[in-house]
Amino acid sequence: MKYNRRNNKEEHRQMRAPVYEALETLKRKRVVPFDVPGHKRGRGNPELVELLGEKCVSLDVNSMKPLDNLCHPVSVIKEAEELAAEAFRAEHAFFMVGGTTSSVQGMVLSCCKAGDKIILPRNVHKSVINALVLCGAIPVYVNPERDVRLGISLGMERFEVEKAIKENPDAVAVLVNNPTYYGICSDLRAIVKLAHEHNMLVLVDEAHGTHLYFGENLPVCAMDAGADMASVSMHKSGGSLTQSSLLLTGKNVNWEYVSQVINLTQTTSASYLLISSLDISRRNLALRGRESFAKVSQMAEYAREEINSIGGYYAYGKDMINGSSVYDFDVTKLSIYTRDIGLAGIEVYDLLRDEYDIQIELGDVANILAYISIGDRIQDIERLVGALADIKRLYSKKPEEMPSMEYIEPTVVMSPQTAFYSKKESLPIQKTEGRICSEFVMCYPPGIPILAPGERITKEIIEYIMYAKEKGCSMQGTMDSEVEYLNVLV
Template sequence: MDINTQKKAPLYEALQKFRKQRVVPFDVPGHKRGRGNHELVELLGEKCVGLDVNSMKPLDNLCHPVSVILEAEQLAADAFGAGHAFFMVGGTTSAVQSMIWSVCKAGDKIILPRNVHKSVINALVLCGAVPAYVNPDVDKKIGIALGMELSQVENAIKENPDAVAILVNNPTYYGIASDLKAIVKLAHAHGMKVLADEAHGTHFYFGEDLPVSAMAAGADIAAVSMHKSGGSLTQSSLLLTNKNVRWEYVAQIINLTQTTSASYLLMSSLDISRRNLALRGKESFGKVMKMAEYARNEINEIGGYYAYGRELNNGSSVFDYDVTKLSVYTRDIGLAGIEVYDLLRDEYDIQIEFGDIGNILAYISIGDRIQDIERLVGALADIKRLYSKDNAKMLSMEYIPPIVSATPRDAFYADKEMLPIEQTAGRICSEFVMCYPPGIPILSPGEMITDEIIEYINYAKAKGCSMQGTEDPYIEKLNVLK
């Protein structure tokens, strides 16, 4: 990475130059720099609305970049150690799906862990690829799915030698990383591509003493959520391809679904954030790691909570741990993670990333301050003192291995009927059921519904998890195959 070159932000600079020209707009968007929508200007500010412009020659076009967007993408590729980088304005969902569609066609097999984001399964529904799941081990104490062990991947390859790719979470939502380098070596030896979902791994490219990044590990394609730990605007992401990948074909796949009216607010935020990370990322993420470690120690001092970290490392299912993640097990104080989540927001004006049945995740990033950490720690101590209760009747499980009976695509489009959830045990689900966040399906199309899953869904609803994915907005009925 050339630091001097990384000081440039070509797309942002082109926007600034354009703004000074005072061009008369007879193109879209129709608000015409905000003149047609004064409430929008009041909400977002004149400068922001004035930069909400359309593609034009001086500002390039995301669907076929040839000037400032192309240069900005090349700088991103250099900063991330990639062969090519694509600006994505449909969130990391669009990056994940384009990544899968670039290597998978209808009927192709892809090896992947079951604890993937819903965007992965959605991609399989749309393209018709067939999942070969690696069911990860589960930490019996905290109930979460761990990473993919190399032996599990080896078995999956033996059972599915015709698979075209392996997808790896790098890391999981909770911060757990698999042995990505070894998985890449194994996959490539069998002629398979490696895809990395790095929605929560942007900082791996710039921080020190963190799990290995996908590009450094030799993975073929990676979807990177710049708007999470990278500091860009929500919905802006990157898709990275390594030097051995034909990026021109990937560009065609992206353009099958990507908007032709890409937001310059999102794209310029990617350009500015890339520059910020390239110039200051090492220092910034060093501070994030220190804040997270401080918070972990302070929370564990409270007692009752368990803020976990690198002590989980076992060299296999937890090959490494992302210490910037502040994941906290709450069940020992008699509260589900979602209950702590609600209390923090409703009683203490603290918004964390998510709460599930047994854990919470507080996302710590380059924008946090130590006083915010102290306020969170104080609130958790308060919650334990005021709201803790007996945990004897609490559900302990978090991840339930699925029984796969049909492909996601076949099940999603099959003839179906809607039944009350209590009557669905033993039937094949034809839709998704998930808590969001984190957006990891409890049920995916093609999986058998069991009494254990029904109990889990009802428990999560009762505790206040935000459920989605079903046609029935109240999650009282499920679509099942006839």
């Protein structure tokens, strides 16, 4: 089911922004604050007012009866969440202020406990494996097919999911990345049907899929596919403030229990700047999202054609669809393979920023991603295309000088929780071959672990880490801030 025009009654409701309206009412009353935050509407911190503006700082307020409370909404936040659920075609929607990390962890923690199995692809965001460390669930990895040339993981294939389900009938859930950072989509409807036939929940990390609920001719969104829960990064393609997100639940989920799980880790001092940005952005998408994302798709497709015409780059898109490992492709994702001009993605990423004042989303060892969304303009696309042409002309090298690199499938020896809390020692990375890792190693973004706790370290993985470091990837996850040592099990 694709986006349908709302009836007049629904559209009228979607024009409301209850939290924003309550904040405006509070501001007009000129209430004297004897509560936190201590900057007292900015009066105690003039430098903060100068940086962020008087209106922004004056709306940085604490929970109070007229503004409701995110931990137990009963009035304006409750109404705002109901409007979000309606807009996203969910049974319930939670406003999340800890980023989509908190939303993903809320999904996993609400359906998994210690010893439970969860079926998932290995190319998950670190937040998923962090949740497994917290709850003690056991991952059953469906290692997706890899595109050797691009060096990226593709989608979960139906027959691989079916095989994992049959081999692990006691698993409680299947988690799917849809779409991936690079725009790859799995056959979500088929996976949902298969999981539900075996009484398993389906959780969707939809961090990069806010627009799927509002655009046309885009891959199916989680709620329309029948998924039970979905984590949606409103701040990515939806226009809200950084760190604001949604957790959506379907009809088969006890949302009251999910609320209790969220409150295990959710802050009791939720930012009304973030909450109101979710409220306003939902309204914007509900009223104007269809038109906005049609323009986004057109801009991304135009950029793709122009970049491919330069030569040497490969801006991939719907041409990758094969009906299985790439069931569909999100055309708003402008993912570009760079190694045919002899440069790693991270090198092009750095050149764009340092030489052309263009900040893109990520660069890995083989690709870059330019995130196209509702705030972009065609002149910005033209500037990016021109810069890429310039980089090819001025900085390209012979492709054969690049070492062969691709996604490396890890060997899982034990659960993330067991490995993370086990006795460990720190060794230079070059001396860890054959040992079991007890921490994370990843390039960020995208935040997909090269190594996770409980995985065996191989020569290929060590070479990959060293190469990524050499090329300038931002490495994270290790206790050693320089990523020269790794913690391994004793």
